[in-house]
Amino acid sequence: MAKSYQEINEKIARGEAVVVTAEEVIAIVKERGLKEAAQYVDVVTTATFGPMCSSGAFLNFGHADPPIRMGQITINGVEAYGGLAAVDTYLGATQPSQDKGIEYGGAHVISDLIAGKAVHLLAKSQGTDCYPRKEIDTWVKLEDLNEAYLFNPRNVYQNYNAAINGSSERLYTYMGILQPNMGNITYSTAGELSPLLNDPLLKTIGMGTRIFFGGAQGHVSWMGTQFNSACPRDEKGYPQTPGATLALIGNMKEMNPKYIRGAVYEGYGTSMFVGVGIPIPILNEEMMAFVAVENKDLYTNVIDYSVPKKAKPSLKKVSYAELRSGAVDINGKIIKTSPLSSLKMAREIADELGNWIKKGQFFLQEPIQSFPQGNAIKGLEIKEGESR
Amino acid sequence: MTKKILLSFPQKAAGQPMAMELIKTYHLDFSILKAFIDDNIKGTLLLEIKGSEADIEAGIVYLREHQIGVRDIESVVEVDQAKCVSCGACTAVCAVDALEMTADWSLVHHDDKCLECMLCVKACPMRAIHAII
Ligand code: SF4
Ligand code: SF4
Numbered sequence: 001m002a003k004s005y006q007e008i009n010e011k012i013a014r015g016e017a018v019v020v021t022a023e024e025v026i027a028i029v030k031e032r033g034l035k036e037a038a039q040y041v042d043v044v045t046t047a048t049f050g051p052m053c054s055s056g057a058f059l060n061f062g063h064a065d066p067p068i069r070m071g072q073i074t075i076n077g078v079e080a081y082g083g084l085a086a087v088d089t090y091l092g093a094t095q096p097s098q099d100k101g102i103e104y105g106g107a108h109v110i111s112d113l114i115a116g117k118a119v120h121l122l123a124k125s126q127g128t129d130c131y132p133r134k135e136i137d138t139w140v141k142l143e144d145l146n147e148a149y150l151f152n153p154r155n156v157y158q159n160y161n162a163a164i165n166g167s168s169e170r171l172y173t174y175m176g177i178l179q180p181n182m183g184n185i186t187y188s189t190a191g192e193l194s195p196l197l198n199d200p201l202l203k204t205i206g207m208g209t210r211i212f213f214g215g216a217q218g219h220v221s222w223m224g225t226q227f228n229s230a231c232p233r234d235e236k237g238y239p240q241t242p243g244a245t246l247a248l249i250g251n252m253k254e255m256n257p258k259y260i261r262g263a264v265y266e267g268y269g270t271s272m273f274v275g276v277g278i279p280i281p282i283l284n285e286e287m288m289a290f291v292a293v294e295n296k297d298l299y300t301n302v303i304d305y306s307v308p309k310k311a312k313p314s315l316k317k318v319s320y321a322e323l324r325s326g327a328v329d330i331n332g333k334i335i336k337t338s339p340l341s342s343l344k345m346a347r348e349i350a351d352e353l354g355n356w357i358k359k360g361q362f363f364l365q366e367p368i369q370s371f372p373q374g375n376a377i378k379g380l381e382i383k384e385g386e387s388r
Numbered sequence: 389m390t391k392k393i394l395l396s397f398p399q400k401a402a403g404q405p406m407a408m409e410l411i412k413t414y415h416l417d418f419s420i421l422k423a424f425i426d427d428n429i430k431g432t433l434l435l436e437i438k439g440s441e442a443d444i445e446a447g448i449v450y451l452r453e454h455q456i457g458v459r460d461i462e463s464v465v466e467v468d469q470a471k472c473v474s475c476g477a478c479t480a481v482c483a484v485d486a487l488e489m490t491a492d493w494s495l496v497h498h499d500d501k502c503l504e505c506m507l508c509v510k511a512c513p514m515r516a517i518h519a520i521i
Pocket of ligand 2: 465481482483484485486487501502503504505506507508509
């Protein structure tokens, strides 16, 4: 028997919805079978907490008197974009600061703002007839701003590579530090708890889906950049390589600094740990089958990051159960594996989102538009000479 | 008395037999807790030594005279729990599993295993690991 979004939301309103995490649901399906489990469970919560570089914030400072049309802008020494209207800006998470470099970047400013700290705003302008001020030097807090929202163009990757280093030099990457001579493997996903691996064909996740975003209720605003729904899949539809991505939006003023944190990858740059939770409505048995997926059935490739090309070779296809076991056998060599995203925090987020739903504080939003299937990503061709 | 010391040799492995010899001449009992030799790093040896205070002191002076670095060790690195998110990135570089994920995927640091290689300090994206010495 199928359920509708409305029926599930009515159950949430009555405080009767059965909500479990994507890890807990596995045992329920084994015990009760697909059909009964699909009737019993209403919502399955998924979550992830890991580094997501393609993130940033839109901020509006309000007008000073006399007003300024902000051109060159820095916040705590980190440059923000000056090409929007007078007092609007976009602060990118990976922008390094002018004095501290990658140790303090845009992501750190964003988490400081969410933590309620005052930040140092400096802006310059040519001065115009309507905006005569040429300089501003002040301190602002999140509560002083008109609007402040995260708009992250690419978050919650559906599956991602595991990384290894086949060279004889240590590598410093966004996949962490990779020891020489295939010394270790790193991977970054919540596996069976990961949002987009629980709805591999994005049947319930689309534009408008309400989510847990940095501790606030946010939304999926668009398909993420490099959205690769044309990726190779297994017979059930689960991606075998990086697949779909999401663009997310949410109000910084409602966020919690615990779930949005600045991060530094040595020799690489600043990034931002973003906490995201997505509820999957169990509309039918098909959705129940999708969310019952286990780490042993989810696969990714161990990619050699020492190859300085876009297409890096895969040394082995491995399951997340193997990666989570702490070691993987590659050509007879036992290699240690380490996670990069926090499963502990992801579990906390999945539980927190579950509590919101159980308490009737969070309702499901049916997508107002689905994302395309078969969408492949393009590379960038280098063309010589004049424009053609 | 018992003391934990960390020896470091300028070139890989070269100083190791010499260190053993010197310790023997000073009647020190010792056990090798960890030996760590990496192509990129100097050789290091973590020892627990037992003997009279005078003998230990004299032995250490002797080692230092032979260009072997000697340091007393308790716990070299400290994890700031308020900053740690248990991501696991630091465990990637810890060659002796002094940093490990527990069964519930929290990070744990085993003081006794640590070799003070300091690699984890830079590997932590939250900058939650501090070197004490
Ligand atoms: S890398 Fe840092 S934040 Fe991550 S588990 Fe280790 S100490 Fe904690
Ligand atoms: S300093 Fe860090 S990486 Fe090195 S042995 Fe100690 S805990 Fe492991």
